[in-house]
Amino acid sequence: MSDLNNLYRQVIMDHYKNPRNKGLVGDANYKKFHVKNPSCGDDITVQTKVADGTIQDVKHDGTGCSICCSSASVMSETLMGKKVTEAEDIIDNYYNMIKGKEYDEDLDMGDAIVYSGVANFPARVKCATVAWQAAEESLKNE
Amino acid sequence: MYKKDFPVLNKGITYLDSGASSLKPSIVMEAMNDYYNNYGVNVHRGVYEISHIATEMYEAARERVAGFINADTEEVVFTRGASSSLNIVASSYGLANVNEGDEIILSELEHHSHLLPWQNVAKVKKAKLVYIPLTKEGRITVDNFKSVLSDKTKVVALTYVSNVMGYVSPLDEIINIAHQNEIVVSVDAAQAAPHKKIDVKKLDCDFLSFSAHKMCGPTGVGVLYGKKELLNSMDPIEFGGDMNDDVGLYDATFKDAPYKFETGTMPIAEVIGFKTAVEYLESIGMDEIQRHEKTLRDYAVEKMLKIDGVKVYNKDSETGILAFNIENVHPHDAASVFDKNGVCLRAGHHCAQPLVNWLGEVATLRASFYIYNTKEDVDKFIESVIEARDFFGQF
Numbered sequence: 001m002s003d004l005n006n007l008y009r010q011v012i013m014d015h016y017k018n019p020r021n022k023g024l025v026g027d028a029n030y031k032k033f034h035v036k037n038p039s040c041g042d043d044i045t046v047q048t049k050v051a052d053g054t055i056q057d058v059k060h061d062g063t064g065c066s067i068c069c070s071s072a073s074v075m076s077e078t079l080m081g082k083k084v085t086e087a088e089d090i091i092d093n094y095y096n097m098i099k100g101k102e103y104d105e106d107l108d109m110g111d112a113i114v115y116s117g118v119a120n121f122p123a124r125v126k127c128a129t130v131a132w133q134a135a136e137e138s139l140k141n142e
Numbered sequence: 143m144y145k146k147d148f149p150v151l152n153k154g155i156t157y158l159d160s161g162a163s164s165l166k167p168s169i170v171m172e173a174m175n176d177y178y179n180n181y182g183v184n185v186h187r188g189v190y191e192i193s194h195i196a197t198e199m200y201e202a203a204r205e206r207v208a209g210f211i212n213a214d215t216e217e218v219v220f221t222r223g224a225s226s227s228l229n230i231v232a233s234s235y236g237l238a239n240v241n242e243g244d245e246i247i248l249s250e251l252e253h254h255s256h257l258l259p260w261q262n263v264a265k266v267k268k269a270k271l272v273y274i275p276l277t278k279e280g281r282i283t284v285d286n287f288k289s290v291l292s293d294k295t296k297v298v299a300l301t302y303v304s305n306v307m308g309y310v311s312p313l314d315e316i317i318n319i320a321h322q323n324e325i326v327v328s329v330d331a332a333q334a335a336p337h338k339k340i341d342v343k344k345l346d347c348d349f350l351s352f353s354a355h356k357m358c359g360p361t362g363v364g365v366l367y368g369k370k371e372l373l374n375s376m377d378p379i380e381f382g383g384d385m386n387d388d389v390g391l392y393d394a395t396f397k398d399a400p401y402k403f404e405t406g407t408m409p410i411a412e413v414i415g416f417k418t419a420v421e422y423l424e425s426i427g428m429d430e431i432q433r434h435e436k437t438l439r440d441y442a443v444e445k446m447l448k449i450d451g452v453k454v455y456n457k458d459s460e461t462g463i464l465a466f467n468i469e470n471v472h473p474h475d476a477a478s479v480f481d482k483n484g485v486c487l488r489a490g491h492h493c494a495q496p497l498v499n500w501l502g503e504v505a506t507l508r509a510s511f512y513i514y515n516t517k518e519d520v521d522k523f524i525e526s527v528i529e530a531r532d533f534f535g536q537f
Contacts, residue, residue: 004482004533008475013537040474040490041504063504065472066534121478 006117007124008066015070015111020077024061033138035130042068042127046075046134050142055082058135065127071115072131078110079135084142091136098128144426144514156485156519161305161463161492161510163355164336166419170359173418174411184407186384200410203417204400207365210420211350212341217373219366219400220413224332225255227351227366228299230403231328232259234376235349236297239326242268244296249274249282250500251304251311254493256330260299269296276500280304280456282311288319295320298327302334302350306492306508307456308439308463310334317346326372332356336512337435337461339428342367354412358513359419363412366403373399380405423513431513435462438511442520449524451531455501462511465501468527471534473505479530485523 024032030047037043042064049057058076062069079087094112096103100119118128145151147167157165177199181192185200201215208218221227236259240246246260250273264271272290274282282300298320303310313329320327328349334340336357342350349372353364368376378385378396382405387395396402423431439462446454446466455465468476477489488508491498498506509523 004479007478008533008537010537017537041498042474065474067475121481123481124474124478127474 003117003120007121009114009117011111011114012070012074013066015073016066019060019069019073021057021059021080022061022073024059030057030059031138031142033134035134035137037064037068037126037130040065040127042130044068044072044131044134046072046131046138048079048135048138048142050084050139053083053085053142055079055084055087055139060131060134062131064130067115067118067124067127068130071112071128072134074111074115075131075135078112084139087135087139091132094132095129098125145516147422148514151514154484156483156522158485158487158509158511158515158519158523160336160356160512160515161333161508162488163361164358164512165514166355166360166415167358167422169422170415170418174360174415177411177414182411185410186401196410199414199417200408203413206417206420210340210424211335211365211367212343213367214370216398216400217342217367217370219368219373219403220408221351221364221366221403222362222409223355223364224330224351224353225364227349227364228256228328228330229259230366230379231349231351231368232263232299233379235326235328235372236260236263237266238377240264240267240269240296243294244269245272245292245294246270247272247274247287247290247295247298247300249300249311250276250496251280251282251301251307251309252299252494252496253301253305253330253332254495255332256299256301256328257496260297270294274300279309279458280307280497280500281309282316284312284315284319287316291319291323291325293323295323295325298325299330300327301330301332302340303331303337303461304463304494304497305333306463306465306494306497306506308333308459308461308465308510309456310338310460313345313347321346333461333463336423336431337428338432348372354416354419357419358422359416360409360412362409363416368399370399373403378402378405382406426513432461434513435511435515436460438462438515438517438520439464441517442509442511442523445520445524446527449527449531451535452527455506464509464511465506466509466527467503467506468531468534471530473507475534476507476530479533480523480526483522483526483529485526487523 044062047059060072335352473489
């Protein structure tokens with residue numbers, strides 16, 4: 001598979017065109033965090049609702065390239081229903097994968113695994129991590 | 143034919159991001175190495191031979207760069223770059239001369255480096271920023287300038303060449319009108335100096351700022367040109383070594399311009415490299431550089447307009463900048479196709495968020511051409527445009 005095909009997998013483009021869990025809610029039970037990459041304009045807000053240490057819901061909204069927007073959608077599906085501690089492990093593992101570092105291939109990361117091709121495009125690491133950073137911050141102190 | 147002068151091009155890349163920073167010819171690095179290897183000491187201070195040589199070389203660079211824009215030598219202040227120069231104008235001249243209720247005329251074409259210093263002046267002094275309405279093509283016109291000119295206008299701060307659109311602003315007439323109304327004009331020439339002949343006496347601007355690194359010179363050095371009487375009337379914004387005359391415990395006097403704006407050890411090697419860069423450009427000729435870029439750009443535009451699904455924002459621009467997008471493809475997605483093919487260009491808002499908003503986009507792609515580019519580079523670029531369109535079209 002070419003680098004480009006590996007970067008832009010069908011599943012990524014599907015999440016880009018048909019994002020899951022998109023749209024913010026006006027509910028005080030959600031925590032919210034906004035991350036912006038000023039150099040390119042990627043701009044993502046993530047909301048998370050946690051009860052009893054488990055992520056009940058994840059919402060996201062914003063604008064950006066296909067890698068950025070799709071990864072918000074994939075992140076929301078991946079983290080939904082996970083314990084916060086599990087989510088933290090997944091987030092760390094995801095960062096390692098994106099940056100081309102060693103990562104745990106056996107850890108269940110759902111569709112997030114398809115972003116492994118980003119490691120061959122270092123200039124796109126920021127795009128693939130904006131939404132995850134927002135989720136990481138939103139889950140802090142839960 | 144100039145490619146061989148630029149070592150980075152040995153990597154086989156197609157470099158179309160000179161608008162962000164140009165490549166540097168090896169003679170510029172050699173000049174800097176010569177300084178470090180043979181007389182790499184401080185200027186204006188040491189009483190020994192190699193310090194004298196360093197000083198002579200540093201001041202010879204000032205004279206050479208002054209000649210490049212037809213300024214008097216003492217009207218050229220070396221700075222960290224155009225951003226730094228534009229900040230000195232706003233922070234020194236602006237804060238001292240703009241008062242509450244005064245108006246500062248800008249345009250939406252301004253780079254953040256020309257916009258934000260005046261935003262700061264406006265906030266601190268309770269002055270008002272006024273924007274020249276752009277034509278639907280995105281240009282500044284003399285008529286539109288006149289439409290915002292008022293008896294409250296104190297400063298006009300405009301770009302000479304837009305870094306996104308490549309349009310040349312009609313500064314001759316605007317400056318003439320501004321001076322009839324006793325208004326001071328600051329020109330951002332960061333995208334002009336590398337590409338066209340500038341004559342500050344003919345242009346009659348009050349301030350003009352540009353960077354070495356966009357014109358085959360080193361990073362970390364730029365120029366603030368200011369009319370002598372203006373520079374001498376202004377306060378320094380940085381204080382320290384070398385810029386003073388007499389220093390007492392409670393008071394000090396400062397040197398005349400340009401020295402009062404050059405405190406601390408300046409980027410000496412870079413200044414010396416800058417001189418070589420200017421000599422390199424002049425050996426080719428600024429008119430020839432402009433002609434070469436225009437030829438490449440026209441060739442690229444002609445091809446781009448034939449490609450379905452491509453939007454060119456500045457098809458009639460007069461300099462070597464091409465602003466475009468591929469329909470339904472985010473610029474950063476497209477950029478990875480260019481990157482894979484070794485084509486370096488810019489994707490984003492180009493430090494000109496107001497203009498990209500004005501275009502109604504979140505970001506754009508920008509290809510910018512310079513003296514080392516060839517028609518083969520354009521062909522490779524066009525192939526990548528088509529590949530990006532087709533690749534993302536399949537989803």
